[in-house]
Amino acid sequence: MCDWEYPQPGRTRLILPQPIAIAGSRVPDPEAALLARLDADHVMMMGDNPALPRMPAKPTLLDFFRARFGGITGRHLLISADRARRNGEADAVVMACLLHDIANAALIRADHGYWGAQLLAPYVSEEVAFAVKYHQALRYFPDQANGYTYPESYHAFFGPDYVPPDYIRHDAEYARNHRHYLTARKVTIYDTYFFEDWPVPDPDSFADLLARNFRQPADGLGFDGSASAHMWRTMIWPNNFL
Numbered sequence: 083m084c085d086w087e088y089p090q091p092g093r094t095r096l097i098l099p100q101p102i103a104i105a106g107s108r109v110p111d112p113e114a115a116l117l118a119r120l121d122a123d124h125v126m127m128m129g130d131n132p133a134l135p136r137m138p139a140k141p142t143l144l145d146f147f148r149a150r151f152g153g154i155t156g157r158h159l160l161i162s163a164d165r166a167r168r169n170g171e172a173d174a175v176v177m178a179c180l181l182h183d184i185a186n187a188a189l190i191r192a193d194h195g196y197w198g199a200q201l202l203a204p205y206v207s208e209e210v211a212f213a214v215k216y217h218q219a220l221r222y223f224p225d226q227a228n229g230y231t232y233p234e235s236y237h238a239f240f241g242p243d244y245v246p247p248d249y250i251r252h253d254a255e256y257a258r259n260h261r262h263y264l265t266a267r268k269v270t271i272y273d274t275y276f277f278e279d280w281p282v283p284d285p286d287s288f289a290d291l292l293a294r295n296f297r298q299p300a301d302g303l304g305f306d307g308s309a310s311a312h313m314w315r316t317m318i319w320p321n322n323f324l
């Protein structure tokens with residue numbers, strides 16, 4: 083049995099990793115080997131993977147927090163938002179903190195601010211989507227007047243000589259002159275990790291905030307026909323072959 087094989091009652095299902103997850107790595111692309119295994123007892127993974135928590139038919143944002151946004155990033159989102167709300171920040175700031183890294187929580191890390199903003203745009207205010215998008219670029223640029231310094235962790239992540247690419251520089255400059263700049267800047271201020279010595283709040287403690295600020299679709303995230311519905315479905319079924 084290979085690493086990408088998931089025996090189940092009935093037929094064994096085979097998972098082909100997303101191309102972007104192994105591109106440039108030393109993980110050998112298993113596509114040819116998996117396709118060679120297809121037979122009456124082996125099919126490609128489609129739909130619910132029993133290895134993952136089952137999502138309800140009409141998922142809410144909190145269902146994603148409970149069943150998909152786990153691990154370091156899931157805790158990081160809850161803690162960032164908790165710190166913001168305990169500091170008495172406005173709903174938009176707390177919302178943006180709660181959602182700023184949802185792309186790297188369960189979809190994709192690269193350019194996570196941009197992916198996250200697109201995921202959220204149909205459901206949150208323009209201000210929240212803006213803050214999610216631009217926090218990524220603003221993280222690289224200190225703003226002493228607002229109490230933000232370059233993160234120590236970025237030295238560890240990227241090395242002390244890292245220079246962000248031009249598009250990050252341009253987008254940070256654009257954000258700095260935007261009317262919602264302070265909302266995005268505040269996300270970067272509450273955006274701490276590794277040193278997070280803070281209890282992880284229950285996702286349900288944000289239910290009232292979400293009721294006021296998140297347009298939860300009646301058909302469920304992923305099934306409402308929005309411009310980003312497919313992105314939510316990809317998080318529900320991340321192992322689908324097609």
Ligand SMILES: [Fe+2]
Pocket residue numbers: 182183194195217218
């Ligand atoms: Fe981020």
Ligand SMILES: [Fe+2]
Pocket residue numbers: 158182183273274
């Ligand atoms: Fe973050």
